[in-house]
Amino acid sequence: MPQMESELLLSFVQESREHLDQLEPDLLSLESNKSDAELVNRIFRAVHSIKGASGFFGLRKILQLSHTMENLMSRVRENLLVPDKIMVDALLAGADKLRALIDDVHRSNEMNIEAESNRLQALLTGKAGVSATSSAKGLSIDPSLIEHARKKGHFFYKVHLFTHKDIKDKGKTPLDYFKKIESLGQFLDSYTDITEIDGMADALAKDLMCVFLISTVLEKDLMVIALDIPEEQIAQLTPEQIANVGPLVPPAEKPRAAVLPVAAPEQPTTPEFAGAEPEPAAALQKSTGRSRANDTIRVSVALLDDLMNIAGEMVLGRNQLLRTSESIARNVPGMHGLLQNISLVTSDLQEKVMRTRLQPVGAILGKFTRIIRDMSHQLGKKIDLKLLGEEVEFDKSVLEMLSDPLTHLIRNCADHGIEPPAEREKAGKPLTGTIRLTARHVGGQVQIEVTDDGRGLNPAQLKSKAVEKGLAKAQDTAQMTDRQAFNLIFLPGFSTAEKITDVSGRGVGMDVVRTNIEKLGGSIELDSQLGRGTRICLRLPLTLAIIPTMIVGLGERRFAMPQVNIEEIVRLGGKNRIEAVRGASVLRLRGKLLPLVALDELLGSQETGADHGRGFALVLKVGENRFGLIVQTLLDSEEIVVKPLSSYIKNCRCYSGATIMGDGKVAMILDAVGIAGLADLQFAELEKESAALALKGQADLSETQSLLVFRNAGDETFAINLVMVARIEKVRTRDIERIGQKEMLKYRDSSLRLIRLHDYMPVSRPDADPEFLYVIVPRLVKHPMGIVVTQVVDAIQSTISLDETNLMGVGILGSAVVAGKLTIFVDIYSLFEAADPENYREEKAAQPNLAGKRILLAEDTAFFRAIMTQYLKEFNCVFDVAADGLEAWEALQRHRYDLLLTDIEMPGLNGFELTQKIRASETLRHLPVVALTALAADRYVQQGREAGVDSYEIKLDKERLKATLERILGGVRGLPPPASTANANHLVNLEEVRGG
Amino acid sequence: MKYEFAGTDLLIVPDNPLAAATINPLHKELTRLFADAGRFQNVVVDLSGVSILDSLGVNLLVGLYKECRKLNKPFRVTGCSPSIRRLFDLYKLTEYFGIE
Incomplete structure (x- = not known):
């Protein structure tokens, strides 16, 4: 039994x-359709049903509350009370409470319903303030008057009168005016809206607006002249309409005995109100309130x-x-026909099943009527929701x-x-603002439009606000079109209200609305005037x-990425x-940095080692941000049936579901939002970096380094x-010849000695040589040797921060993270020294000239600083390092140096400016200056000459640098031997040019 | 306009006519009185001297009524001439104004 009872x-x-769902819209339309008998009946029945069943279950509080509501409605039904705002408010509060009770039905008996109950009770006993009783007075029209008028063939009119506009401004007094009205016909009833x-x-x-009901022999056009008011303020009511509005009247017998309650404080108050009935709004409300069919x-x-799900499976099957x-x-x-039949039926089945899940959008739109009603009270505005x-x-x-995003939009x-009405009046708009919510089908999609006739968005204000909040840059906003400016409100952290009100701004902004809509695979557009x-x-x-x-x-696996992303x-x-x-x-895409995530790395896939540089990047949009997802292959675009994830992998953030492909294999559906979160992409940082890059532009290129990335084991x-x-x-492994301990390669008519990294450096050794090997032939060295590697990964442009302490050893300059991987930077000079001590030791021994010379190095890029430092150490120089031009200048004031070695592109004071300062200084002007550059362009040479640079050196050419230093510091004249012919044209010796 | 405090009552006696020409000073005076609303409990408007009432007069009385309701003070209009009484009837204001 308990089972059955539960x-x-x-x-x-x-x-x-369900009753309550229906009750709310019904109550809301009750306010404007007071005399709709069917509506009143439906409300009564809903409350009645709840009451009846709650008694059966012994739910005392539900019973008590619904009983009170029922009593009230029955009084309305019997025309003893006319519903007004106060009553509707009380009934709505009651309905809300009923819902709360029913939501927690087991504890409903302990809940407190006193407030709601008392409110309703007060209405029943007529103590709920003036409004209830005055409404009741609305019923005091003598039915015989109506009957009498009808018999005499009078017309019935409902007239809206504005005491200022229609009486005072025309130089009349109300007393005269009403005397005139009374002379026109029989005054039936009236009321004044004092809520204004x-x-x-x-x-x-x-x-003030006064509404009155009058019966007269005058036709409408004559009434307009007689009353001297705009035609739309006079509405003619036919006897049928009076019959319709009158509840509980036997249709044929005495239709005119019906009561026409007009004491309605919530009548439309705009001067433009449509006098003709039925109004479109009323028609709409009727459709909201349409009762559910029984089938x-x-x-x-x-x-x-x-x-x-099963239908989906069926399709796949x-x-x-x-x-x-x-x-x-x-x-x-016959088989063909059978298959075709099954195919058709299956498609049909799937479509029908899909339709069972469709619901009319009215199910959520309905609640907005209530929201707007409550809000217009709270905000003191007049708002009409259509x-x-x-x-x-x-x-x-x-x-x-x-539901939530829409609520947010409507509230906004x-x-x-x-x-507010005053502002609208000033702007010459109707006092009542209109919010229009329209849903319609547009090409396989649903379009929902929210329009208002309010103040609109001010693009200039939006721009300045965005700049003020640091969401956009002034120079960017200056070029924005209005439409782009409107889109600023979708930025996280943007709120258009001057202050955050408790009504709409709750910390969640339009960005959340947009994210939610996009999560649904939708889009949002905004336009404003x-x-x-x-x-x-x-x-x-x-x-x-x-x-x-x-x-x-x-690899073998397939994934589906929703195309909306x-x-x-x-x-x-x-x-x-x-x-x-x-x-x-990152990927530099049309000048912007796009963060990249490799799908295989993200999934920790076995098939790693795939060459990311050769795949595809899906550019995905997540809210405001974009990122690239690297995949190996692109297969097809396909419409898939989404299946929910099993609970075992539900928490994998990178999947949003799964699907079964035509061949029966499972493909996971990738979740762009989840992936962005999982990869912890630093969009903001990159944005800054992007902007910085764009700003620095060409000059900066010299500071990023071109790197050759390769692997050995x-x-x-x-x-x-x-x-x-x-x-x-690229060489065949078998082409490499061995001579004693050494490996040699025939190279351009001569032989080149090959060395292996793992023979001299503390790094791993490959298991076996592949068929092909790569030989890197360096330049800027005196005795070239080829470095053998197994794989050349890429040549990339990158800024690096070199760490010299983490990894140390022969041939290692330091380490840095490049393209997400820890990368060892090879020091060719020390590697070669280890491999060929004879040639390179000799070098070292043959240069005592530089020992003890005091050199100042000015270099802002850490990577080059590290390399130059190493060189200077090897040259046995005494040196100081300055991180930029200003620092160098300060060091020069404090200490004495034999030579300045300076980078050209530096923040603050660049190499040329530094040199100019030196040349202009009394004490320093004879200091030799050697400029270092990564790119020797002619304009630099020219500029350098004008600034007073003594010599120009290509960065990283150790031999050449040493020779230059020796020449300048050791008094050795003449050109140093060229390190390699390929490089010779880059070298410029200004002393030579100057003839000095 | 005259006014007096009779116990807890504020008795307001407007001059004739209660209309556009006289309304502004009256409105100002009443606003001043209501700024110190602690001085009285009940508000009574005596219209026995008023024979001419225009729309603004009606507005003023409605304003007084609403103000009193906000302050929870009973409000009453007395001494209406028959024609003014009829006007209030037509406007359905008698109830608000406590006119029997």
């Missing part, structure tokens, strides 16, 4: 919720979800069947997720968009169950090189500066 209770709860006036402060300014049954959503039976079908007569297209259907899941319109209003347009897919995707491959696809390689910024891989990655590389040769 099932019954569950069904009571469910049923009551708040107190003494605004008493005189407000135009439906209740099915649990879980069951529908299952059905949906069908696809597999079609594929595998292709060959058989030709041989078996809903159109409530019958448009959506997938349930889309609908549910749409009411709070920020619509102006200052002073005229704002229009926001949402476009959403009908369903989330089937989505268009791009199928991408990683993909902005473009870039083939990597060639110009589209992967670079490293702050240790992260396994994953161990090495790099050398490209300046040091003369060429790279």
Whole structure:
């Protein structure tokens, strides 16, 4: 028995919720359709049903509250009370409480319903303030008067009169005016809307509206002349309309005995109100309030979800069947037809099942009526909400997720968009603002439009706010179009209201709205006209169950990426090189840095070692940000059926679901948002970096380094500066000859000695030589040898911060993270020294000249600083290091140096400026200055000469630098021997040029 | 306009006419009185001297009524001439103004 009872209770709860769902819109329209008998009856029945069942279950509080509500409604039904705002408020509060009780039905008996109960009770006993009783007075029209008028063939009019506009401004007094009205016919009833006036402060300014009902022999056009008011303020009511509005009247017998309650404080107060009835709004409200048809049954959503899944499986099964039976079908007569039939039925089944999940959008739009009603009270604004297209259907899941963003948009319109009545009046707009919510189907998608006729967005204000909040740069906003400026409000941290009100701004901004809409695979667009209003347009897919995707491959595995996330696809390689910024891989795409995530690395896939430089980057959009996802192959674009993830892998952030492909294999659906989160992409940092790069532009290129990245064994990655590389040769392993301990390669008519990294450096040794090897031939060395490596990874442009302490040893300059990998920088000179001590030791011994010379090195790039430091150490120089020009200048003031070795591009004071200062100084002007540069351009030579530089050296050419230093410091004349012919034209000796 | 405090009552006696020409000083005076609303409990407007009432006069009385309701002070209009009484009837204001 308890089992059965709990099932019954569950069904009571469910049923009551449905009643309440219907109750709210009904109550809201009750306010404007006071005399709709069917509406009143429906409300009565809903409350009555809840009351009846709650008694059965012994739910005392629910019983008590619903009973009170029922009593009240029955008084309305019997025309003893006329619903007004106060009553509707009380009933709504009661409905809210009922919902709370029913939501927690087991504890409902302990909950407190006193407040709601008392409010309703007060209305019943007529103590709820003036309004209730005056409403009751509205019923005091003598039915005989109406009957009498009808018999005499009078017309009935409902007249809206504004005491200032229609009486005072025309130089009349109300007394005269009403005397005239009474002379025109029979005055039936009236009321004055005194809600306009708040107190003494605004008493005189407000135009009071008086509504009265009159029967007269005059036709409408004559009434217009007689009353001297605009035609639309007079509405003629036909006897049928009076019959319709009158409740509980036997249709044929005494239709005119019906009461026409007009005491309605919430009548539209705009001067433009439509006099003709029925108004469009009324028609809409009717459709909101339409009762549910009886030819439906209740099915649990879980069951529908299952059905949906099964239908999806069915489609997949069908696809597999079609594929595998292709060959058989030709041989078996009739088989083809059968298959086709199954195929069609399956598609049909899937479509129908999908439709079971569709719900009219009215299900969520309805609640906005309530929100706007409450808000307009709270904000003291007059707002009219118009809903159109409530019958448009959506997938349930889309609908549910749409509810919050839409609420936010509507609240925004009411709070920020619509102006207070006074402001609207000044702007010459109707006092009542209108928010229009329209849903419609547009090409396989649903479009929801939210428009208001409020103050609109001010592009200039948006721009300055964005700049003020540090969300955009002034120079960027200056060039923005209005539309781009409107889009600023979608930036995180942007709020248009001057102050955050409790009504709309709750810390969540439009950025959240946009993210949520995009999560649904939709888009959001905003347009606005200052002073005229704002229009926001949402476009959403009908369903989330089937989505268009791009199928991408990683080794044997396949993945689906929803197409809504993909902005473009870039083939990597060639110009589209992967670079490293702050240790992260990036792609320079049309001047912007795009952070990259490699799918295989992200998934910790076994198939790593794949060459990322050769794959594809899917450019994905996540909110405001974009990033690239590196995949190996692109397969196809396909519409897939989304299946939920099993609970075992539900917490994998990079997947949003799974699907089964035509061949029966599973493909995971990638989640762009999750991937961005998982990879911990630093969008903001990159944005800054991007901007900085763009600013520094060309000059900066000389400070980033061109690196050759290669591998010798396994994953161990090495790099050398490209300046040091003369060429790279691809050789067959068997072409390498061995002479004693040494490996040699025939190279350009002579032989080149080869050395292996692992023979001299503390690094791993490859297991076996592959068929091909690469030989890096360096330049800027006296006795070239070829460095053998197994794999050349890439040549990349990158800024590096070199760490000299982490990894140390022969041939190692230091380490840095390049393209996300720890990379060892090879010091060719010390490597060669270790490999060929005879030649290189000799060198060392033959140069005592530099020992003890005091040199100041000015270099802002840490990488070059590290290398130069090493060189100077080897030269046995005494040296100081300055990180920029200013620091160098200061050092020069404090100490005496024999020579300044300076970089050219430095922040603050550059190399030329530093030299000019030195040449201008009394004490320093004879100091030799050697400039270092990575690129020797003619203009630099010219500039250097003008500044007074003594000599120009290419960075990293150790031999050449040494010779120059020796020549200048040791008094050795003449050119140093060229290190390699390839480089000779880069070298300029200014002393030679000057003839000095 | 005359006014006097009778116990807890504030008795307001407007001059004739209660209309556009005289309304502004009256409105100012009343606003000043209500700024110190602690001095009285009930507000009574005596219209026995008023025979001419225009729209602004009606507005002023409605404003007074609303102000009193906000302050929780009973409000009453007395001494209406028959025609003014009829006007309030037509406007459905008698109830607000405590006119029997």
